Amino acid sequence: MxxxxxxxxxxxxxxxxxxxxxxxxxxxxxxxxxxxxxxxxxxxxxxxxxxxxxxxxxxxxxxxxxxxxxxxxxxxxxxxxxxxxxxxxxxxxxxxxxxxxxxxxxxxxxxxxxxxxxxxxxxxxxxxxxxxxxxxxxxxxxxxxxxxxxxxxxxxxxxPRATRQFQSTAAFFGSLQPKPKTFSVISTNDAFSKTFAEGAKTDCTAQGLELLEEYELPAQVTDTSSVLSSVRANTPDVLVCTTHDQNSLLIARQMIASGTNVKLLYQALGPQLSSYREALGNYANGVTGATYWxxxxxxxxxxxxxxxxxxxxxxxxxxxxxxxxxxxxxxxxxxxxxxxxxxxxxxxxxxxxxxxxxxxxxxxxxxxFTEDGDADPIVMGAKVFQIEGGEPVIVFPEEVAMGKPSYPVKPWADRA
Structure with missing residues (x-):
């Protein structure tokens, strides 16, 4: 209401x-x-x-x-x-x-x-x-x-425009110990998700991570089982979802139900919402996302x-x-x-x-703002958080971190 x-x-x-x-x-x-x-x-x-x-x-x-x-x-x-x-x-x-x-x-x-x-x-x-x-x-x-x-x-x-938004997150992946070796990307067929995915691929590759697979879902997603089956068959260290709130929640729920485990799950939108965290309960712990405030x-x-x-x-x-x-x-x-x-x-x-x-x-x-009207990517760039105890905790960059990242995260079955 x-x-x-x-x-x-x-x-x-x-x-x-x-x-x-x-x-x-x-x-x-x-x-x-x-x-x-x-x-x-x-x-x-x-x-x-x-x-x-x-x-x-x-x-x-x-x-x-x-x-x-x-x-x-x-x-x-x-x-x-x-x-x-x-x-x-x-x-x-x-x-x-x-x-x-x-x-x-x-x-x-x-x-x-x-x-x-x-x-x-x-x-x-x-x-x-x-x-x-x-x-x-x-x-x-x-x-x-x-x-x-x-x-x-x-x-x-x-x-910042979508292709510039992932720079700080890719740097976060590069800072993890042991450093992730591979990543895959799930996007949806909409303007933000597709361009954000391009930025993620460019910036993660620049950090030395190898792209295993990229998947594109419809803008209105109802089932992700076939994509998650492919993720299980060729499992990356980091799974990046450049998806909007409800799609991110659907992906996470179906990952839990299907036992699709990765060492780190990043979702561009969704984890910042209390409704997302409440819906997943303890399963939300360990999921990472971006926050600007x-x-x-x-x-x-x-x-x-x-x-x-x-x-x-x-x-x-x-x-x-x-x-x-x-x-x-x-x-x-x-x-x-x-x-x-x-x-x-x-x-x-x-x-x-x-x-x-x-x-x-x-x-x-x-x-x-830049001369093109988007936010200055340095001045107004994203910070990375990880959900701990049901709450987002900023873990990168180190200068503003409120906690240490957990990597690799626990399998879904151990978070219930």
Missing amino acids: IDRRLFMKGSVGAAAAVGLGAGMSASWSRGAVAQEKTITIGGSIPLSGRAAETGLNVHNGYETAIKYINDELGGVEIGGEKYKLDLKMVDDASDPARATTLIQRQLDDGVDFFLGSFGSNIVLPTAAIVDRAGKPMVQTGGGSDKIFTQGYKYVFGFY EPDADFKDKFFGDTKTFVDYYKKNYDRPLAYHTAGGAACIITYVTAMQNAGGTDPAKVRDALADIDIMTLYGPVK
């Missing part, structure tokens, strides 16, 4: 919506001499469908930052004027075609600023629409190379003050567990507002230029 407590309703009667031309208005009470201004930020997000688990996390992050700025800070000053923020996110139901229709409708209504959906297959077509319209999009849900190699000037992402991080933030304030404020308003996508969603808002302040106003082209130049610290960590 969607938590509705933080839903940001537009100001009624006393709002002039900047960025929502069709809804731009000012209501004057008797004797009123002031006009409250509102910046509308639109977009679509999966609140239902296959991507809803993470879509809800991103959405909650967007809402938390909006609510904090409006309710706790009384709005934000931009160009010498005070503004409230109005979030207009609509449910795209994990459907790219629906998302493009919804985004075009918001553009037709005059929305100037957009947040992204979750999943490269949704972000990619919606990014094309807003870029063509000359309206900025800041997103924490798409990392496919295709988003950042089309020459888009108005689209900014919180993750953890709740005990200690970063300064211009609006929240620090990460702890964000975490505490979020927990006051939501029962849903925190995930790095949640913090990333909140940081998208912080980045947007800071860019508007740096631009001295809400002109979309000037805000776009300010986003391109952004170099700030947020509750999520540092934010800096």
